[in-house]
Amino acid sequence: MFTRNVVDNVLNNSRVENAIVTVATDLDAAASQPGQEHKAVSKVKQKARAFLQEMVANISPAFIRLTGWVLLRLFNGFFWSIQIHKGQLEMVKKAATEQNVPMVFLPVHKSHIDYLLITLILFCHNIKAPHIAAGNNLSIPILSTLIRKLGGFFIRRRMEESADGKKDILYRSLLHAVKELLRQQQFLEVFLEGTRSRSGKPSPARAGMLSIVVDTMCTGAIGDVLVVPVGISYDRIIEGNYNSEQLGKPKKNESWWGIACGVFRMLRKNYGCVRVDFNQPFSLKEYLDTQRSRHSPPPVSLEHALMPTIISAELVQIYTHAHSVNRELPEDISRRQLINNLAKHVLFTANKSSAIMSTHIVACLLLYRHRQGVVLSKLVEDFFNMKEEILSRDFDLGFSGNSEDVVMRALHLLGNCLNVTSSSNRNGEFTIAPTQTVPALFELNFYSNGLFHVFISDAIIESARQPGNPSNLLLSQERLIRKAAGLSHFLINEVAVAPPCQTIYQVFHDTVTRLIQYGVLYVAEEDQEELSPSPTDEPWPKKFAEPLSWRSDEEDEDSDFGEEQRDRYLKVSVSAEHQEFFVFLQRLLSPVLEAYSGAAIFVHSLSQPMVESDYTQRLFRYLLTRTERGVAGYGESATHYLVKNTVRTFKELGVLKERRENKVTTLELSSTFLPQENRNKLLQYILGFTLL
Ligand SMILES: CCCCCCCCCCCCCCCC(=O)SCCNC(=O)CCNC(=O)[C@H](O)C(C)(C)COP(=O)(O)OP(=O)(O)OC[C@H]1O[C@@H](n2cnc3c(N)ncnc32)[C@H](O)[C@@H]1OP(=O)(O)O
Numbered sequence: 058m059f060t061r062n063v064v065d066n067v068l069n070n071s072r073v074e075n076a077i078v079t080v081a082t083d084l085d086a087a088a089s090q091p092g093q094e095h096k097a098v099s100k101v102k103q104k105a106r107a108f109l110q111e112m113v114a115n116i117s118p119a120f121i122r123l124t125g126w127v128l129l130r131l132f133n134g135f136f137w138s139i140q141i142h143k144g145q146l147e148m149v150k151k152a153a154t155e156q157n158v159p160m161v162f163l164p165v166h167k168s169h170i171d172y173l174l175i176t177l178i179l180f181c182h183n184i185k186a187p188h189i190a191a192g193n194n195l196s197i198p199i200l201s202t203l204i205r206k207l208g209g210f211f212i213r214r215r216m217e218e219s220a221d222g223k224k225d226i227l228y229r230s231l232l233h234a235v236k237e238l239l240r241q242q243q244f245l246e247v248f249l250e251g252t253r254s255r256s257g258k259p260s261p262a263r264a265g266m267l268s269i270v271v272d273t274m275c276t277g278a279i280g281d282v283l284v285v286p287v288g289i290s291y292d293r294i295i296e297g298n299y300n301s302e303q304l305g306k307p308k309k310n311e312s313w314w315g316i317a318c319g320v321f322r323m324l325r326k327n328y329g330c331v332r333v334d335f336n337q338p339f340s341l342k343e344y345l346d347t348q349r350s351r352h353s354p355p356p357v358s359l360e361h362a363l364m365p366t367i368i369s370a371e372l373v374q375i376y377t378h379a380h381s382v383n384r385e386l387p388e389d390i391s392r393r394q395l396i397n398n399l400a401k402h403v404l405f406t407a408n409k410s411s412a413i414m415s416t417h418i419v420a421c422l423l424l425y426r427h428r429q430g431v432v433l434s435k436l437v438e439d440f441f442n443m444k445e446e447i448l449s450r451d452f453d454l455g456f457s458g459n460s461e462d463v464v465m466r467a468l469h470l471l472g473n474c475l476n477v478t479s480s481s482n483r484n485g486e487f488t489i490a491p492t493q494t495v496p497a498l499f500e501l502n503f504y505s506n507g508l509f510h511v512f513i514s515d516a517i518i519e520s521a522r523q524p525g526n527p528s529n530l531l532l533s534q535e536r537l538i539r540k541a542a543g544l545s546h547f548l549i550n551e552v553a554v555a556p557p558c559q560t561i562y563q564v565f566h567d568t569v570t571r572l573i574q575y576g577v578l579y580v581a582e583e584d585q586e587e588l589s590p591s592p593t594d595e596p597w598p599k600k601f602a603e604p605l606s607w608r609s610d611e612e613d614e615d616s617d618f619g620e621e622q623r624d625r626y627l628k629v630s631v632s633a634e635h636q637e638f639f640v641f642l643q644r645l646l647s648p649v650l651e652a653y654s655g656a657a658i659f660v661h662s663l664s665q666p667m668v669e670s671d672y673t674q675r676l677f678r679y680l681l682t683r684t685e686r687g688v689a690g691y692g693e694s695a696t697h698y699l700v701k702n703t704v705r706t707f708k709e710l711g712v713l714k715e716r717r718e719n720k721v722t723t724l725e726l727s728s729t730f731l732p733q734e735n736r737n738k739l740l741q742y743i744l745g746f747t748l749l
Pocket residue numbers: 121122124125126128172173176177178180189190191192195204207208209210212213214215216217224247248249250251252263264265266267268392393394396397
């Protein structure tokens with residue numbers, strides 16, 4: 058069970074030895090004292106040993122047992138329940154004992170409680186406690202010793218932290234200590250996002266640690282690894298909210314004082330239910346073999362995918378059949394893509410398996426269905442209906458019981474964010490409305506985002522339909538799906554609509570089919586042999602005459618997709634219930650689109666290069682002022698995470714060009730967007746999806 062000689066084995070690893078020699082040679086040359094290599098090597102080796110000692114864990118099962126005992130008592134006090142699925146744990150345990158290969162747990166990161174829960178649950182089920190990659194921000198005196206005993210090992214959260222910004226090859230080679238852990242059959246836990254989610258949605262995955270796991274297997278040091286995505290959901294996170302950061306204030310560094318305040322907060326309040334879901338472990342080897350044989354198309358930049366759509370109003374061309382067959386990618390690029398896709402796949406799976414909690418539904422209903430307030434009985438009725446919608450979309454719920462009781466508990470947990478008044482008109486029933494202050498809207502948005510991914514494909518289809526169009530308009534399904542694909546690319550930093558192994562086309566095709574089954578859309582006209590434009594729709598441009606050209610090889614071979622060679626024309630249902638559903642879907646995306654349209658307006662003010670952090674801060678102030686003055690339709694459009702995402706998206710889209718000098722990044726308009734006309738087109742593109 059225990060690791061042995063990790064530090065010595067790592068120091069004797071050839072990669073580390075080479076790194077030590079390279080760094081020593083550089084030092085030697087810099088000191089202009091040739092001939093002192095030996096001294097320099099032992100100096101660098103000492104430094105490496107110190108790094109490693111700082112880094113490695115020193116698990117003590119007795120200490121884990123003691124901590125577990127304390128945690129069980131604490132958690133009993135501040136959670137109503139910690140829900141786990143016995144079958145899932147049995148499955149993990151079976152895989153752990155029968156397959157005799159290391160396991161890597163890859164959870165979503167919502168709260169500091171995540172890692173406590175996972176080790177506690179595994180330990181209580183007699184499954185080996187994992188070594189956990191912990192950011193060195195948690196390395197504070199005494200706590201760091203405790204963390205190491207509980208399985209944490211410290212890593213830098215950014216590889217290059219030196220002043221010159223050069224690649225720290227020594228530190229990078231030392232990270233391969235992870236190899237040694239896996240070689241010694243230890244289990245590992247990595248939070249791929251590298252930070253707790255500030256939005257309630259998963260942050261983008263970072264693949265550095267995962268790449269070391271993949272390397273370890275590919276170099277034959279171990280035969281295989283079992284990967285276990287883990288979903289975690291909270292009724293309410295103990296951190297309460299991230300409003301201070303979302304209001305643009307810097308994060309407070311970890312400290313004993315902060316921990317003490319956190320524990321004190323925890324003891325005074327109940328935080329509802331927590332749910333942890335362990336997904337089926339899968340073989341990394343099998344995954345890589347399958348993906349390698351799939352001839353993935355080359356990665357397409359956002360700029361390449363969307364610029365023709367924004368500037369020339371072309372429909373999205375994602376990649377062509379010819380590309381995917383003929384273009385072999387260079388080895389390092391395809392390896393990177395493979396690992397990035399693995400990380401995305403895992404995070405998508407972990408997020409999909411994260412249960413939807415009652416607070417998520419209530420927050421979502423209050424923000425996007427009943428923003429002006431609703432009586433309790435109607436809220437309970439809508440809660441019940443939304444619960445059914447979620448289940449029918451194959452997501453799980455983290456609560457059970459009578460809807461009225463569950464809603465009452467959720468209202469209690471969301472406490473400060475709500476405004477409850479007794480209404481005069483209906484038997485003295487309560488009316489519940491979101492508190493219309495900026496912090497309350499931000500906090501509700503965080504909880505509501507817990508189910509953003511459940512309705513996202515429907516919401517994108519609805520936005521691509523062009524809200525505001527008359528409902529009797531005939532819609533070409535092919536065209537609708539392509540517009541939706543464009544929007545889902547545009548929102549790449551907000552949500553993953555599909556895992557990398559699935560094409561966006563498939564996802565939207567399934568969404569349209571589901572909406573037809575529900576009666577929300579219906580087929581008005583099956584197309585004839587030739588694609589003929591509907592008289593009410595825009596003409597079908599010649600270049601779209603090969604509607605399948607952007608799909609992958611697999612789909613072309615897949616007989617199910619033969620059918621879509623013919624387009625069909627759809628109409629939307631005019632029933633009041635369905636119209637209400639459309640409005641809900643549009644509202645769900647509205648804060649995001651409002652932030653992006655705000656950013657597209659603000660980009661006009663960028664007349665000369667500006668330091669990125671200044672630009673982000675000014676954009677944030679601009680959006681926040683709109684919210685504070687009541688100009689913004691959705692106050693939550695000014696959350697800091699959305700502001701950062703818009704800047705990132707505009708860089709990836711080629712609207713903003715970045716320049717890096719002396720570790721300072723400046724932004725300026727790219728040559729394409731210097732003409733005002735093109736900036737207007739960007740704004741029009743976004744507004745095209747928005748209900749005005
Ligand atoms: C019973 C009671 C129990 C109680 C029980 C208590 C338990 C008590 C334990 C406490 C435990 C706390 C746990 C807290 C939880 C956190 O602290 S989360 C924060 C720490 N964890 C992480 O950050 C993990 C995820 N992050 C990563 O993997 C990041 O990649 C790293 C390693 C941090 C580096 O980040 P970075 O500097 O941004 O660099 P990045 O661009 O990712 O790439 C770095 C290198 O990785 C490699 N790489 C990256 N991507 C790829 C790719 N796709 N393909 C190939 N190579 C790649 C490349 O070599 C790359 O270098 P270049 O070639 O680009 O120069």
